[in-house]
Amino acid sequence: MKKLVILSATVLAVWMTPSCGNNAKNAQSEKPVDSAQDINETVKPVDEKSSQFAVDAANGGMMEVAMGKLAQEKAQNERVKAFGTMMVNDHSKAGDELKALAEKKGITLPAELSTEEKKHIDDLAKKTGKDFDKSYIDMMVDDHDKDVKEFEKASDNVTDEDLKTWARNTLPTLKAHQDSAKAIKDGWKK
Known part of the structure; x- marks a missing residue:
C-alpha cells in the first residue's frame, strides 16, 4: 500500500509538472503580448496632416516665447x-500641453527653432x-493673423481628435493675442 501511495504521488507530480510549467510559460508569454496590445491601443498612429500641424504649432510657439x-x-x-x-506665459503653457499630447501620440516635435525663425x-x-x-x-500682428487662420483650419480639418480639441x-x-497686438499697433497711430 505504501508503494502504491508513493507511486501515485510520483505519477501525479510528473503529470502536473508539465501542466504547471506550460501555464507559467503561457502566463509569461501572454503578458508582453498584452502589454504590446495596450501600447498599440493608447498610441495610435497620427496622420501626416495632424503631425505637421503639431510640428508647425510647436515651432511657432517656441518663436513666440523667444x-x-x-x-x-x-x-x-x-x-x-x-x-x-x-506671450511667454501663454505660449509656454500651450507648448507644454502640446508636448504632452505629442508624446502620447508619438509625434516628434522640434527641440529648437528652425533656421528661419532664428533669423x-x-x-x-x-x-x-x-x-x-x-x-x-x-x-506679432502678422504672426497671429497667420496663427489664427491655421488654428481655425486645424480645428475643422485635423483628423486626430485630441489635436483638433487642443487647437x-x-x-x-490666439485671438486675444491678435486683438492685443492690433490694439497696441492702432494706439500708436493716434
Missing part, C-alpha cells in the same frame, strides 16, 4: 513689455527703442 523674452528685455513701451510677458529673432534683437517696439508688434481650446488665446 520673441516675448526679447520684448521683456528690450521693449521701451510698457504695453509692449506686458505683451511680451503674456527673425536675430534680426529683431538688433533693433532698439521704438524701432524694436514697432517691429516686434508688427511681427480649438488654444484658438481663443
